[in-house]
Amino acid sequence: MVFLVVFMFQAILNQEVKPVMESKVVNETEKTHQDTVALSPVEVFSPPLDKYTFGSTIQNISESDLAIFQGLPLSDFLQQRTGLFLRQYGSGMLSALTMRGTSAGHNAVFWNGLPINSPSLGQSDFSIFPVGGFDNASIHFGSGGALYGTDAIGGAVHLTNKLKFGEGHQVRIGSVFGSFGRWNQQVEYSFSDKKFSARTRIYRNFSENDFLFRNITKMGTPIERQSHARLEQTGAMQDLAWSINPKNLISTSVWWNETNREIQPLMGSNTIDFQSDRNLRWVLDYFHFGKNKVWNLKSGLVRDDQLFNNSFNQTIQYFLAGDLDWEISNKWNSKSGLRITEIQGNLSTYQAKESRVELYQSTNFRPSERLGFSVNLRQLVFEGNLAPFTPSVGGEWKVWRNESHQIHFTSNLARSFKVPTLNDRFWVPGGNPELQSEKSWSAESGINYLFKKENFELSQKITVYRMKVDNWIIWLPKGNVWSPENIREVHNSGLEYGLEANQKAGEWDLHMKVNYAMTRAINQTDISENDRSKGNQLPYTPLHKFQSIIMVGKGTFSTFLNYQLVGERFSGTDGSGRLDPYQLWDLGGNCNWSIRNLNGSLGFQINNLFNTDYQVMPLRAMPGRNFQLNLNVRI
Amino acid sequence: MKNLRLLLPLIWLTFFVASCNDDTSGPSDIPVGEFEKGVLIMNEGAFGVNDGEVYHYDPSTGVIKEDIFRTKNSRPFGGLIEDMVEAEGRMYLVANTGKVEIVNPKDFSLLGGISLGLNITRSLVSVNQKLFISDWGPYDAGFNNLNSYVAVVNDLNGGPIAKKIAVSSRPEGMIVAGNFIYVACTAAKKYDVISIASETVAASIAVEGNPTRFLEIEGRLFLYAQDDNNAIFHEINPGNYALVRTVKIPLANPTPIVTLGEGSELFIVTSTGFPDYTDAVAKVSVNTGQVINGSFYTGSGLYGIGFKIEGKEIYVAENNGFQGKGSVSILSATGQKVKTLSVGKGPSGFIFK
Numbered sequence: 009m010v011f012l013v014v015f016m017f018q019a020i021l022n023q024e025v026k027p028v029m030e031s032k033v034v035n036e037t038e039k040t041h042q043d044t045v046a047l048s049p050v051e052v053f054s055p056p057l058d059k060y061t062f063g064s065t066i067q068n069i070s071e072s073d074l075a076i077f078q079g080l081p082l083s084d085f086l087q088q089r090t091g092l093f094l095r096q097y098g099s100g101m102l103s104a105l106t107m108r109g110t111s112a113g114h115n116a117v118f119w120n121g122l123p124i125n126s127p128s129l130g131q132s133d134f135s136i137f138p139v140g141g142f143d144n145a146s147i148h149f150g151s152g153g154a155l156y157g158t159d160a161i162g163g164a165v166h167l168t169n170k171l172k173f174g175e176g177h178q179v180r181i182g183s184v185f186g187s188f189g190r191w192n193q194q195v196e197y198s199f200s201d202k203k204f205s206a207r208t209r210i211y212r213n214f215s216e217n218d219f220l221f222r223n224i225t226k227m228g229t230p231i232e233r234q235s236h237a238r239l240e241q242t243g244a245m246q247d248l249a250w251s252i253n254p255k256n257l258i259s260t261s262v263w264w265n266e267t268n269r270e271i272q273p274l275m276g277s278n279t280i281d282f283q284s285d286r287n288l289r290w291v292l293d294y295f296h297f298g299k300n301k302v303w304n305l306k307s308g309l310v311r312d313d314q315l316f317n318n319s320f321n322q323t324i325q326y327f328l329a330g331d332l333d334w335e336i337s338n339k340w341n342s343k344s345g346l347r348i349t350e351i352q353g354n355l356s357t358y359q360a361k362e363s364r365v366e367l368y369q370s371t372n373f374r375p376s377e378r379l380g381f382s383v384n385l386r387q388l389v390f391e392g393n394l395a396p397f398t399p400s401v402g403g404e405w406k407v408w409r410n411e412s413h414q415i416h417f418t419s420n421l422a423r424s425f426k427v428p429t430l431n432d433r434f435w436v437p438g439g440n441p442e443l444q445s446e447k448s449w450s451a452e453s454g455i456n457y458l459f460k461k462e463n464f465e466l467s468q469k470i471t472v473y474r475m476k477v478d479n480w481i482i483w484l485p486k487g488n489v490w491s492p493e494n495i496r497e498v499h500n501s502g503l504e505y506g507l508e509a510n511q512k513a514g515e516w517d518l519h520m521k522v523n524y525a526m527t528r529a530i531n532q533t534d535i536s537e538n539d540r541s542k543g544n545q546l547p548y549t550p551l552h553k554f555q556s557i558i559m560v561g562k563g564t565f566s567t568f569l570n571y572q573l574v575g576e577r578f579s580g581t582d583g584s585g586r587l588d589p590y591q592l593w594d595l596g597g598n599c600n601w602s603i604r605n606l607n608g609s610l611g612f613q614i615n616n617l618f619n620t621d622y623q624v625m626p627l628r629a630m631p632g633r634n635f636q637l638n639l640n641v642r643i
Numbered sequence: 644m645k646n647l648r649l650l651l652p653l654i655w656l657t658f659f660v661a662s663c664n665d666d667t668s669g670p671s672d673i674p675v676g677e678f679e680k681g682v683l684i685m686n687e688g689a690f691g692v693n694d695g696e697v698y699h700y701d702p703s704t705g706v707i708k709e710d711i712f713r714t715k716n717s718r719p720f721g722g723l724i725e726d727m728v729e730a731e732g733r734m735y736l737v738a739n740t741g742k743v744e745i746v747n748p749k750d751f752s753l754l755g756g757i758s759l760g761l762n763i764t765r766s767l768v769s770v771n772q773k774l775f776i777s778d779w780g781p782y783d784a785g786f787n788n789l790n791s792y793v794a795v796v797n798d799l800n801g802g803p804i805a806k807k808i809a810v811s812s813r814p815e816g817m818i819v820a821g822n823f824i825y826v827a828c829t830a831a832k833k834y835d836v837i838s839i840a841s842e843t844v845a846a847s848i849a850v851e852g853n854p855t856r857f858l859e860i861e862g863r864l865f866l867y868a869q870d871d872n873n874a875i876f877h878e879i880n881p882g883n884y885a886l887v888r889t890v891k892i893p894l895a896n897p898t899p900i901v902t903l904g905e906g907s908e909l910f911i912v913t914s915t916g917f918p919d920y921t922d923a924v925a926k927v928s929v930n931t932g933q934v935i936n937g938s939f940y941t942g943s944g945l946y947g948i949g950f951k952i953e954g955k956e957i958y959v960a961e962n963n964g965f966q967g968k969g970s971v972s973i974l975s976a977t978g979q980k981v982k983t984l985s986v987g988k989g990p991s992g993f994i995f996k
Contacts, residue, residue, distance in 0.1 A: 224718045224719060225693075225718070225719065225721025225722065226721075226758055227744075227753055227758075229718055274691075274693050274740075275721055276693065276721040276722055276738075276742060276758070277693060277740045277741065278740070278762065279740075317784075318785075437917055482964075482966070484964040484966075485962065485964060485965060486916065486917040486918065486920035487898075487914045487915070487916035487917055487920060488916060488917075489916060491917055491918065535963065535964050535966060536943060536944065536963055536964070538963055538969075538970035538972075538983060539963045539964070539966065539967065540968065540985065541966055541967055544967075579689070579692050579694060580966065580967030580968060581967040582966070582967030582968050583967070584967050584968045584987075584988065585694055585967075626692050626693070626694060627692070627693055627719075627721055
């Protein structure tokens with residue numbers, strides 16, 4: 009089932025220009041080393057994530073997009089500024105991303121190329137990824153199992169650090185002050201010359217989170233102040249890169265992040281839970297640049313400690329990977345690799361060890377300037393068990409191009425999988441060691457239209473997809489014990505639309521972005537004779553999500569108005585437990601300033617402008633109108 | 644005064660006209676409340692969503708009214724409903740998420756509630772115009788409940804907790820008999836006896852099995868308990884709270900889910916639990932101490948049971964894995980399925996009116 013797809017201009021760039029840009033960066037790096045006079049900033053090489061993704065949709069989120077969210081959870085950005093929907097269990101609480109109607113564990117998350125989903129939970133909590141803990145984010149929509157491995161059924165998210173050579177000394181200070189005791193503080197020092205780059209960043213993010221809300225579970229539905237929802241996050245990052253010579257580069261990053269939270273109780277509930285998450289991530293890359301070849305040896309560590317009340321759970325993942333990215337000719341590119349993962353789980357009810365080995369092969373073929381194809385293959389083996397073999401094939405066709413217009417067609421067919429989590433298999437009681445991997449087939453097509461004339465640019469993309477996910481694991485009660493089973497089959501289909509327009513008019517800049525996602529995720533299975541789930545939308549999956557932002561700027565000033573609409577959701581698999589749709593508006597302004605050697609920006613924004621009373625998840629109170637002041641200083 | 648003079652004849656006239664009405668059926672003059680007849684179905688709700696709700700089913704018309712608390716009060720119940728108790732002209736909806744909502748049983752309009760100071764609330768009885776509420780108390784680090792209590796509220800319409808009477812661990816069902824309130828404490832394997840006069844624990848008596856609720860069987864007071872292989876019925880002398888005798892009925896995997904049928908017959912839900920998960924309804928007799936039928940009905944996710952005297956029907960609630968709505972199977976006296984109802988999430992109990 010292959011459909012028409014369209015790409016946005018950005019997506020085209022991802023497919024076409026980026027690989028070129030990356031090789032250009034390598035060349036510039038080499039040139040910099042040879043030329044002692046020039047010292048212009050050059051990005052430290054990192055493997056392009058989107059090189060073998062012809063036919064896929066990728067959205068890049070830059071440092072400037074993230075700037076006003078400094079210290080806030082990445083989940084806030086994704087919820088407010090994209091067409092993605094996250095299941096947000098309260099303000100600043102657990103936030104699980106769902107992509108294309110799949111579940112929270114059906115997307116892979118990477119930090120500098122290391123998969124960081126918890127192997128015991130099988131997912132990531134996006135509320136504890138603070139903006140500032142990484143530089144850029146990329147979102148791969150749709151199945152990416154062949155490219156990324158386990159979990160990437162609905163999509164993948166990549167968080168990356170971007171170091172530069174040749175910038176000298178820099179100090180950056182970022183502060184955010186806001187309602188409900190919000191105070192985020194970040195300090196960064198970096199130094200780089202043409203061969204060496206180092207950066208240290210520390211941060212602390214705090215919120216009393218004592219917003220007002222209407223308690224609909226109490227007589228008279230009184231307005232109450234949220235209690236027991238305080239958040240405190242501290243962290244540090246260290247990045248180093250050393251260009252040994254034009255042919256050899258070493259880079260490493262360490263990220264320590266600690267989040268201590270009072271868990272916001274449901275309305276009308278008096279639970280007093282505490283959760284502490286400590287995450288250590290370390291990656292070491294060695295690159296060797298040969299003629300038309302880039303060798304990469306990667307190792308890393310991801311350690312997640314979670315203390316929930318008195319229950320302690322720890323997982324440690326060790327990674328060793330190597331690959332060869334080879335430009336065989338102008339038409340052919342190939343990447344072959346191997347990744348070994350050793351997992352240790354010290355959970356509150358069990359201990360487990362697991363070894364995973366995966367082989368992958370990616371190939372790009374460009375028979376002409378107008379055509380490009382990617383073929384990806386991956387086979388993962390865990391503890392002697394073969395995960396589903398995952399191939400994918402995608403293509404892009406530049407149908408038409410003249411001075412003002414461009415039209416591209418894209419299409420992709422992919423298989424993906426998810427290895428059952430450690431908890432799925434080993435949790436005591438209830439774990440089911442017999443579980444099979446979840447598996448999916450996905451097809452998508454799109455069309456991308458770009459128009460450019462004088463000072464006006466417009467890009468639009470529309471993507472349609474269909475997906476079938478089988479062996480979907482759900483936990484069901486067996487008396488007093490809950491146990492997982494490969495029981496569900498889900499057929500997903502949907503449409504994603506994106507629009508971006510820019511107009512320059514004298515000193516004025518006008519910018520508009522629109523994202524819309526229509527997501528159908530239809531359950532195909534009943535678990536019992538009386539179950540009425542078949543044919544219904546999966547729980548907490550809005551059929552519609554719309555988001556748009558309009559920005560107007562003049563000189564150093566800019567303002568924005570952001571809008572999001574989230575459609576109705578259901579808490580039950582049979583369409584029961586309806587949650588109302590909601591609409592939110594945010595308004596803000598920003599001013600860039602410069603005083604002698606200092607420069608920076610000052611921003612102010614009002615979130616939830618109309619004080620809308622809403623719930624993302626049932627009975628999880630969310631804040632009303634709130635204010636935020638951002639101050640960034642660069643020395 | 645002039646107005647009063649005009650008004651009095653009008654009032655007399657009204658009474659006169661009313662007295663001339665030839666309809667002499669008496670009590671039917673008072674309109675029957677919407678929910679005064681039929682079956683109230685308690686749906687516990689799903690953990691973490693707290694979407695407990697009450698449904699009303701009219702067997703004569705087959706009409707089901709969903710979430711009648713929300714319909715009447717324009718807001719969700721917002722809790723996991725553990726018990727539903729009708730007493731003193733009021734309906735008490737007890738949430739194990741630490742609150743009690745009090746509604747008018749006729750139409751479910753809100754009368755009051757208790758929302759502060761409770762923890763894991765289980766059940767409620769009323770006596771002497773006071774409410775006594777069993778509560779597990781908070782969990783400790785090992786998920787034990789060592790500070791369980793019965794909370795006393797001095798107003799039938801709720802309000803603040805006047806005092807807490809410490810009881811043995813994990814109090815569940817209660818009953819008022821004689822001068823005492825009897826409390827089944829399941830984790831402690833005891834029944835505690837609270838003196839109504841002094842509002843203190845007069846005795847704490849150990850029993851065999853895990854006691855969960857009290858039953859009045861043919862005029863005698865029994866405490867139902869269960870272990871892995873037996874349904875256990877402890878007969879108690881309500882006058883002096885002494886344990887009189889114990890009837891052990893050999894029955895594998897009985898659960899606390901039980902309802903009284905005809906005479907001394909009871910229907911008990913059994914469950915093999917994890918991993919060989921098979922649920923069933925067993926029919927037993929306390930008088931004979933025998934299992935009449937160990938597989939009166941079989942299914943999965945059996946979560947509540949009730950016996951409708953009129954028609955001798957057995958209502959079996961099934962949770963359908965808490966994935967969506969639950970269902971209720973209505974069985975004939977011989978165990979044949981007569982009808983299936985689609986109800987709320989996690990149906991767990993019934994009140995037949």
